[in-house]
Amino acid sequence: MKKAFRILALIQKLNPYAIVSVFMFQVTTLASPFMMLYFTAQIVNQIINQVSLSEILPTLFIFLGVKYLLALLNNIFRCMNDVNIADVGYKLNDQLTKKALVMDYQQLASPENRLNFQRAEEGSNFSGGILTFISNVVGFTFGVMISIAVAGVALINVILTRSSETTPLATFTNSWVFPVILLASILIPLVLAVLANRKAAMFQKASFEIVTHSNREMGYYYSTLLTNNDVGKTIRLYNAADLIIGVVGEGGQLLIDTYLKSNLDGSRYVGLSQMVTTMGTAIIYLLIGAKASVGVISIGSVLMYVGYTQTLINNLVEGLGKFTFAQNIINYLQYYVDFLDLPDTQSGxxxxPQAERLVFKFEDVSFTYPGSETPVLDHVTLTISDQERIAIVGKNGAGKTTFIKLLCKLYQPSLGRITLNGIDINSFDNEAYMRLLSVVFQDFNLYPFEIDANISLGSDYYENRVLQSLDVVGVADKVKKLEKGIHTTIKGQLDEGVDLSGGEAQKIAIARAWYKDSPFVILDEPTAALDPISEYEIYQNFDALMEGKTAIYVSHRMSSCKFCDRVLVFDQGRIVQDGAHDELIDDESAIYAELFNAQAQYYIS
Structure with a gap:
């Protein structure tokens, strides 16, 4: 119940009119059949009592007028309800997107949080998510409440209406047995409906695990095969089409078999429940008919009371069924609520500092990823002086990229602290601190925006500087030849745009870092996708790129170390060597010389 209230609170926050519109829609939806039963009973009674047509017509016209008004109001509230429900869905997606952009990066990158968010998406797709929760769970809750109120009053009236006759049938309708049987005819089908729907929900939950796994696998194949040209080349060169078609076919058949089994298993219990409900309805007809036969209610009232009771039973059975399945929806949506409750990035x-010189220090810094016991960085202490150019090298998994993420405040040290001019970097305002840094990660992203927008991003836009940045990285001629130049869209999921090679994309990413013009530049494998000539050109322009700036250069290409003031060698989370290239290369027994010579042997005889 607590989970449901948290979701309701979220809906109210996203759109305060959503729940109200659902209620009004349910009121006008249920009012129509109830009013029809009421007026039908009145007209039947008038006909049986041989009332003249002139007296029946006003009742008929009032009925038609009320029916038209209810239909009009129902259509208005249905439109409002559809708009509000859709608005909740859009705003939820908007909230999730904003949350992903502002939340603590370490939380965002957490495997557990990513898995829970994936479960929420898959569960919502499987169950209908928050839209189904509003329309079915909230809607049917109101429907059940309204039905209980209307039918409850009618049933109390039936029970309290007593016959003055002394016949056995009249004595039965006046006894305590009558209401007991009447209530049992309502409650027994409801209990069976709950049990049947619980069983069906269990089958649905079991099938969910299979279906979500299969959907994830099928989604991977479809998205990868349709959007990744490199995959298409590999499939054709290695004749892998039959293998993939077989896997996709097996996955599709598994989905069909799972859905079929789940529906068949659940339908057995639901069918039994429906049979008992039909029997209960027949008993209610007999009981209320008995009241009519002893003269305490009219024939028209029999139709009305039975109709009210039947509507109540149907709504209760369907509503309880929705509540049973709602538990699954609530559990899926709970992942969304928990995701939105994760802490945002803490900003100082x-x-x-207004000082001209910026000095960063790592003071006994260690970092361990959540869920791991082995530190990625282990008691790292060093000073990065102003305008210093540092190369960071080491084997895979040595902690180089984690070191950069800590420096960028994306991760928080597990031990120790990082300072800027003697002040803990966590004390600084985040936006101001990020303005100090221009970073190109090895797994950089270009977005399906225009080229100039990819370069300027959140910085102020200056077209001349965009053109200059392209010239600095050596891709200006390529961009000028495009029909729309810097206003050409980089192709992503959009139909129109240009496909860039890996090297061209990497140059755009470097141009973005240069455009930002921050005093501290970090390049993590910035030339991995470049050909040797392009890499040489970047190196030649390195002085211009980094003029007056502090620079950290992470690379597996050891040649980059030669133009840096200082080389840091990482191994198993520690800095094992620290010095200039000429100094480190002389120690042939150490890691740096081993790494450098391992590459050099392929270029020298």
């Missing part, structure tokens, strides 16, 4: 309030 201190302004950046």
């Amino acid at each position: 309030i201190q302004q950046l």
Whole structure:
């Protein structure tokens, strides 16, 4: 119940009119059959009592007028309800997107949080998510409440209406047995409906695990095969089409078999429940008919009371069924609520130092990823001086990229602290601190925006500087030849746009870092996708790129170390060597010389 209230609170926050519109829609939806039963009973009674047509017509016209008004109101509230429900869905997606953009990066990157968010998406797709929760769960809750109120009053009236006759049938209708049997005819089908729907929900939950896994696998194949040209080349060169078609076919058949089994297993219990409900309805007809036969209610009232009771039973059975399945929806949506409750990035309030020189220090810094016991960085201590150019090298998994993420405040140290001019970097305002850094990660992203927008991103836009940045990285001529130049869209999921090679994309990413013009530049494998000539050109322009700036250069290409002031060698989370290239290369027994010579042997005889 607590989970449901948290979701209701989220819906109310997203759109305060959504729940109200659902209620009004349910009121006008249920009012129509109830009013029809009421007026039908009145007209039947008038006909049986041989009332003249002139007296029946006003009742008929009132009925038609009320029916038209209810239909009009129902259509208005249905439209409002559809708009509000859709608005909740859009705003939820908007909230999730915003949350992913502002939340603590370490939380965002957590495997557990990513898995839970994936479960929420898959569960919502499987069950209908928050839209189904509003329309079915909330809607049917109101429907059941309204039905209980209307039918409850009618049933109380039936029970309290007593016959003055002394016949056995009249004595039965006046006894306590009558209401007991009447209530049992309503409650027994409801209990069976709950049990049947619980069983059906269990089958649905079991099938969900299979279906979500299969959907994830099928989604991977479809998205990868349709959007990744490199995959298409590999499939054709290695004749892998039959293998993939077989896997996709097996996955599709598994989905069909799972859905079929789940529906068949659940339908057995639901069918039994429906049979008992029909029997209960027949008993209710007999009981209320008995009241009519002893003269305490009219024939028209029999139709009305039975109709009210039948509507109540149908709504209760369907509503309880929705509540049973709602538990699954609530569990899926709970992942969304938990995701939105994750902490945002904690920002300090201190302004950046006004000093001309920026000095960063790692003071006994260690970092361990959540769920792991082995530190990725282990008691790292060093100073990065202003305008210093540092190369960071080491084997895979040595902690180089994690070191960069800590410096960028994306991760928080598990031990120790990082300072800027003696002040803990967590004390500084985040936006101000990020303005200090221009970073190109090895897994950089270009977005399906225009080229100039990819370069400027959140910085102020200056077209001349965009053109200059393209010239600095050596891709200006390529862009000028495009029909729309810097206003050409980079192709992503859009139909129109240009496909860039890996090297061209990497140059755009470097141009973005240069455009930002921050005093501290970090390049993590910035030339991995470049050909030797392009890499040489970047190296030649390195002085211009980094003029007056502090620079950290992470690379597996050891040649980059030669133009840096200092080389840091990482191994198993520690800095094992620290010095200039000429100094480190002389120690042939150490890691740096081993790494450098391992590459050099392929270029020298």
